[in-house]
Amino acid sequence: MTVAADSVTSLVQSVDWAAVAPPTITAVVALIVLVADLFIDQRRKPLLGVAAVTGLVASLLALVPLRKGDRSTFCLTDNAAACSYTADHFTLVIQFLVFGGALLTALLSLTETRRKLPAGEFWFLLLSSAAGAALLPASRDLATLVVALEVASLPAFALVGLRRGDRLSSEAALKFFLSSVAATAVTLLGVSFVYATTGTMHLTQVAAGLEDVPGQLDTLAKAGVALTLVGFAFKTAAVPFHFWVPDTYVGAPLPIAGYLSVVGKAVGFTGLILVTVIAFPGYADIWGPALAVLAALTMTAGNVAALRQSATRAWSAVRLLAWSSVAQAGYLLVPIAAAAYSSDVQIGATVAYALMYAVVNLGAFAVAALVARTRPLNRISDYRGLYATRPLTALAMGFFLLCLAGLPPGIVGLFAKVTVFSAAVDAGLGWLAVVMGVNVVIALYYYLQWTAVLFRAPEAAETAAEPTRRRTPASVTVAVALAAAAGVVLSGYPQLVLRFAATSLF
Numbered sequence: 001m002t003v004a005a006d007s008v009t010s011l012v013q014s015v016d017w018a019a020v021a022p023p024t025i026t027a028v029v030a031l032i033v034l035v036a037d038l039f040i041d042q043r044r045k046p047l048l049g050v051a052a053v054t055g056l057v058a059s060l061l062a063l064v065p066l067r068k069g070d071r072s073t074f075c076l077t078d079n080a081a082a083c084s085y086t087a088d089h090f091t092l093v094i095q096f097l098v099f100g101g102a103l104l105t106a107l108l109s110l111t112e113t114r115r116k117l118p119a120g121e122f123w124f125l126l127l128s129s130a131a132g133a134a135l136l137p138a139s140r141d142l143a144t145l146v147v148a149l150e151v152a153s154l155p156a157f158a159l160v161g162l163r164r165g166d167r168l169s170s171e172a173a174l175k176f177f178l179s180s181v182a183a184t185a186v187t188l189l190g191v192s193f194v195y196a197t198t199g200t201m202h203l204t205q206v207a208a209g210l211e212d213v214p215g216q217l218d219t220l221a222k223a224g225v226a227l228t229l230v231g232f233a234f235k236t237a238a239v240p241f242h243f244w245v246p247d248t249y250v251g252a253p254l255p256i257a258g259y260l261s262v263v264g265k266a267v268g269f270t271g272l273i274l275v276t277v278i279a280f281p282g283y284a285d286i287w288g289p290a291l292a293v294l295a296a297l298t299m300t301a302g303n304v305a306a307l308r309q310s311a312t313r314a315w316s317a318v319r320l321l322a323w324s325s326v327a328q329a330g331y332l333l334v335p336i337a338a339a340a341y342s343s344d345v346q347i348g349a350t351v352a353y354a355l356m357y358a359v360v361n362l363g364a365f366a367v368a369a370l371v372a373r374t375r376p377l378n379r380i381s382d383y384r385g386l387y388a389t390r391p392l393t394a395l396a397m398g399f400f401l402l403c404l405a406g407l408p409p410g411i412v413g414l415f416a417k418v419t420v421f422s423a424a425v426d427a428g429l430g431w432l433a434v435v436m437g438v439n440v441v442i443a444l445y446y447y448l449q450w451t452a453v454l455f456r457a458p459e460a461a462e463t464a465a466e467p468t469r470r471r472t473p474a475s476v477t478v479a480v481a482l483a484a485a486a487g488v489v490l491s492g493y494p495q496l497v498l499r500f501a502a503t504s505l506f
Contacts, residue, residue, distance in 0.1 A: 018065055018066065019138075020073060020087075022066075022099065023134040023135045024131075026056065026127050026130050027131040028055075029055030030124050030127035030128045032051065033052060033123045034120060036048060045119040048120055049110045049119065049123060051123070052106050052126065052127055055127060056130065057103065059130075059134070060096065060100065060103070066087045072086045083202075084141045084144050085139070085140065090137060091137045095134045098130055098133045098263050098266060100358070101259060101263040101266070101358050102127075104362045104366065105255045105256070105258060105263075106126065108479050117162050117163065117253065124155075125158050125159050129152050129155040133152040133263050136271060139274065140202060141201040142201045142206065142275075142279070145275070146187060146188065149184075149187070149267065149271055150184060153184075156256075157173055160251060160260075161173025161174070161251075168247075168250060171251055172247050172248045172250065173252075175243075175247055175248055179234060179241070179243070180235070183232075183241070184231065186230050188231075190224045190226070190230070191228060192224070193220050194206060194221065194224035194279075197209065197210070197217045198210060198213075198221075203275070203278040210280065222283065225286055225287065228280075229287055229291075232271050232275065235264075235271065236265060236269055236272060236329050238294045238297075238330070238333060239298040239301045239302075239326070239330075240297070242301070242329075246305075246322045246323060248322075249319070249325075254372055257318060257322070257365060258368075258369075261321070261325040261365065265325065265328075265329060269329075272291075273350065276291070284339075284340035288339075291333055291336055291340070294330075294333055295330045295337055295432060296432055296435045298327070299331055300330070301327075302327030302328070303327045303439045303446075305323040306320050306323035306324050306327060306443070311379060311380040311449075311453070314378075316378075316379045316381075317379060318368060318378055321361070324443070324447075325361065327439065328357055330439070331436065334436060335347060335420055338429055342428075349420050352415075352416055353420055355490075356416040357416070359403075359483055359487050359490065360400045361404065362479075363396065363480060363484060364397065364404070366479045367480060369476065370472060370476055371386070381453070383453050384453050384458055384459070385458025386453075388458055394454045394455065396480055396483075397454055400484075401448075402451060403487055405443060406440060407447075411490075411491035411494055412491045416494075417440060421433055
């Protein structure tokens, strides 16, 4: 009787609530917003946006007590080293990126929910997606990883198609949904093969199990690894799994397009890092070359497509940013591929680049959302003469574009690209470094071309037809200012990015 009681007691474990607090706060606020939406009248709907912003700020503050990066919970009772949730430095940096990106998205969306979007549904979906995205970097077993991935993705489908009666929005949501469902199905099939081979879900135990796979299961294990990687390649918009990106970004509300380009991409790359470096290190000879080829194809296809965008085509500004995000995904893949040839330290370059990219790309989308208030077709030509009417906005946009191009004064962009380039060279991937160098030169053309448009004198016809200038909402101004300030700080002190990256390694 005593033995039975002791065995039951051993199955009971405490939960480290401080470790799980950041995503939990966001999820709880999402539920509060959903319920509150049923009981408050239309005039008080803006309070839901304030609650969402407050919840995201609280989640960011909840990261501070975890800064030592030594917390784990939901561990196996017979193996304390195998945990389902780990709040290490890698987790904290990615969660900071997720909550920061969601906060900027929320600031940009405060006016959208007052005019075009249903407030309650929008804030619930955004917070739910952010909670799933924040859970993913802490996941250390395949089941939690897949669940977090879907919690981050499913609300995003609805956010893209939330503009009722908008054909572009509905088509974008459908393409995004179908591609993501296919990615999830492939990922689940791969995960099931890995589980059948190893008999475990925890990433560290999967790695140990794959080191000693029986000969008759070797093909199944390799198929599981390959299918899992293909599933995450969909999520990262790597070529040839990128076809949904341009139309989805055009059809989505601009703040959500920015959210997908940063937080959605961070989710995919985080999952890719966890499964390759932690779960599948024994199969580096498979995923290393595959990711190197994907990186080369992705950055090349993205830059060439961005280069072909016509300045007078409807939504050309958003399409250029969409194809640019595909190219940036190629750069982000380089250090992960390099980790297969050298060491896990290369992952720090991906984290550094992701932090830089998140700041400046969300800033660019913030300016695009501002311009779209008077120029709804959002063509690149619509930005001509922006300096004459909105000098600070034009300077901010020029700074964001130069950061993405990797040119001064956007030192942080140059620093991040050099870091990624060095990762490829140190790993012996000289051919990939050459491909990256060529693509960086290609990207300079369209980034500089757009930057030049900002400072050209507006044409007389355009000046005469200039729409009545609307007052810029304070929340949009704050979002642009925060992104610009972060970019300036990181450009003045780029070592800060690498310091975060170096301490983020698990």
